[in-house]
Amino acid sequence: MKKIVTQQELQAIWEQSRPIISQGSPAKYIPALQSADPSKLGVCVALSNGTYLKAGDVQELFTIQSIVKIIIFARCLLDRGTATVSDRVNIEPSNEGFNEISSLETKSDKKPLNPMINAGAIACVSLLSGNSSQEKIDQILDLTRIMANRRDIYVNQEVYLSEKSTGARNRALGYYLQSTGIIPQNEPIEEILDTYFQA
Secondary structure (H helix, E strand, O other): OOOOOOHHHHHHHHHHHHHHHHHOOOOOOOHHHOOOOOOOOEEEEEOOOOOEEEEEOOOOOOOOHHHHHHHHHHHHHHHHHHHHHHHHOOOOOOOOOOOOOHHHHHOOOOOOOOOOOHHHHHHHHHHOOOOOHHHHHHHHHHHHHHHHOOOOOOOOHHHHHHHHHOOHHHHHHHHHHHHOOOOOOOOOHHHHHHHHHHO
């Protein structure tokens, strides 16, 4: 892969990529996302010398959705370390859907395959430091703000409530993880799920 080193190169990549976005569509199962403008595309690259290259709709606010799983995993590793995290989540590839349950049932250790699928992210949320959903989401927000170098990142309440109202499958994943001991019985599963829905 060629390194991007100039604004012109990034602009050219953005222009080449723009037609591809018409192949996708907003998530229809999350009511608050149905009205998202699918024509928006922005990219920002932070170079090692401290400069930023930007192209497209970079001023547009958006929800990061499943990309937050990377941040949850990073926060979890910072809080608990690799050994503790690997007790609850594997780091293996998955050819199943991001919200699949069957892979949990067929594995002997019952652990989610990796932290980038919903079950793995929910298991990681259960390991975050904090005694409440609010304290856990604050941990995720703090790291997100540091990584993005922006203090104005927040939980979008409309999207959170929409995720929560349509989150039956994620609830099933959470309760399944608790039923198999991946998330211990004494941990407040609804608070863990609430943190996940906010994230």
